[in-house]
Amino acid sequence: MPKVTAFTAGRRNGTTETLTKIALEAIAAMGIDVELIRLNECDLHPCSACGNGPCHSKGPAACIWKDDGAWLNEKFLDSDGYILAAPVWSLSPCGIVTDFRDRVFGPKMDMAMWEMNGGSPEWAKGRRKQRPGGLICAGGALSEHWTSLGMPTLYTTTFSAQTNVVDNLNLYACGDAGEVFLRPEVVRRAKYLGQNVGHAVLNPQIDWENRWLGSDNDGEACPGCHLSLVIAKPNRNYVECAVCGRKGYISLDENGKMKFNWPVDNQNRLTMMGKFDHAREINLHGEIRSQQGGPEIDEQVKKYRQMEQWTVKAPSRTKKKAEKKED
Numbered sequence: 001m002p003k004v005t006a007f008t009a010g011r012r013n014g015t016t017e018t019l020t021k022i023a024l025e026a027i028a029a030m031g032i033d034v035e036l037i038r039l040n041e042c043d044l045h046p047c048s049a050c051g052n053g054p055c056h057s058k059g060p061a062a063c064i065w066k067d068d069g070a071w072l073n074e075k076f077l078d079s080d081g082y083i084l085a086a087p088v089w090s091l092s093p094c095g096i097v098t099d100f101r102d103r104v105f106g107p108k109m110d111m112a113m114w115e116m117n118g119g120s121p122e123w124a125k126g127r128r129k130q131r132p133g134g135l136i137c138a139g140g141a142l143s144e145h146w147t148s149l150g151m152p153t154l155y156t157t158t159f160s161a162q163t164n165v166v167d168n169l170n171l172y173a174c175g176d177a178g179e180v181f182l183r184p185e186v187v188r189r190a191k192y193l194g195q196n197v198g199h200a201v202l203n204p205q206i207d208w209e210n211r212w213l214g215s216d217n218d219g220e221a222c223p224g225c226h227l228s229l230v231i232a233k234p235n236r237n238y239v240e241c242a243v244c245g246r247k248g249y250i251s252l253d254e255n256g257k258m259k260f261n262w263p264v265d266n267q268n269r270l271t272m273m274g275k276f277d278h279a280r281e282i283n284l285h286g287e288i289r290s291q292q293g294g295p296e297i298d299e300q301v302k303k304y305r306q307m308e309q310w311t312v313k314a315p316s317r318t319k320k321k322a323e324k325k326e327d
């Protein structure tokens with residue numbers, strides 16, 4: 001039986017979790033196994049960025065942090081589709097989401113890198129697949145612009161694993177969970193999101209890369225991620241989607257309204273081709289550094305490594321050292 005795993009970062013029984021349960025209920029009704037994991041109840045240390053560390057070669061179980069990180073990675077790899085849901089805090093998803101992203105996804109889960117290095121790593125145990133997903137983001141403020149970085153960040157959380165988001169639900173003006181039920185259109189959209197993810201999971205023969213099942217009532221700017229967060233710089237006639245990275249040409253119609261034209265762009269980072277491009281870019285960066293090194297550079301590195309006179313240790317670290325001495 002296929003399985004959809006939902007990772008939620010909101011409060012227990014809060015708005016985000018309630019919307020996720022509505023979506024899961026619709027998925028379960030389609031005969032799909034469902035699971036809900038509360039990220040806030042997981043023990044998850046931030047990634048230490050030990051470079052091409054043990055998690056790359058031996059897999060997440062070899063991570064230096066013996067917490068729930070490896071278990072979360074297994075849960076994702078065991079799923080056929082996923083939901084990621086989070087409340088907005090200070091315009092972005094709450095902090096546990098970025099720890100989840102850095103510990104569970106990131107370069108070690110980059111499918112383009114897997115392919116360029118001879119296929120899936122052994123630790124993935126053949127579970128290489130493009131999983132369809134749905135994203136839910138809920139902000140409390142009364143205007144949408146207070147949620148500006150929420151949904152874009154949810155896309156970046158899982159995208160290294162070449163997930164295909166088929167629907168997203170960005171909500172604002174969310175009070176407590178009860179308020180969800182005062183807005184029947186919201187309950188309906190959460191249910192539709194579940195059905196869209198369920199449909200994609202039940203039809204793996206369809207290539208879900210760049211396919212969209214959600215609504216587009218607001219006419220979002222980017223046809224790839226269905227969001228409108230664009231980078232607009234002076235003296236350019238194009239904008240860049242901050243999520244996909246693709247270029248869109250901008251013009252004004254006779255009423256002075258903005259129009260976008262997005263040609264097919266292989267650098268779209270939501271596709272495998274975009275990820276190949278990125279992997280090649282990273283490799284090139286490493287080559288430049290190894291070719292241009294030398295004693296002068298090593299001296300500079302040493303100088304700043306030794307510069308510790310202004311560093312202040314956190315009280316918890318000082319306490320731990322004192323305790324060790326006492327032992």
Ligand SMILES: Cc1cc2nc3c(=O)[nH]c(=O)nc-3n(C[C@H](O)[C@H](O)[C@H](O)COP(=O)(O)O)c2cc1C
Binds near residue numbers: 087139146
């Ligand atoms: C620290 C903090 C920061 C917040 N910042 C924002 C914000 O920038 N924009 C917004 O719309 N809501 C903000 N909120 C409100 C939450 O997004 C809102 O209460 C949310 O619906 C809670 O979801 P939950 O019930 O699933 O936990 C913030 C809440 C907290 C606790």
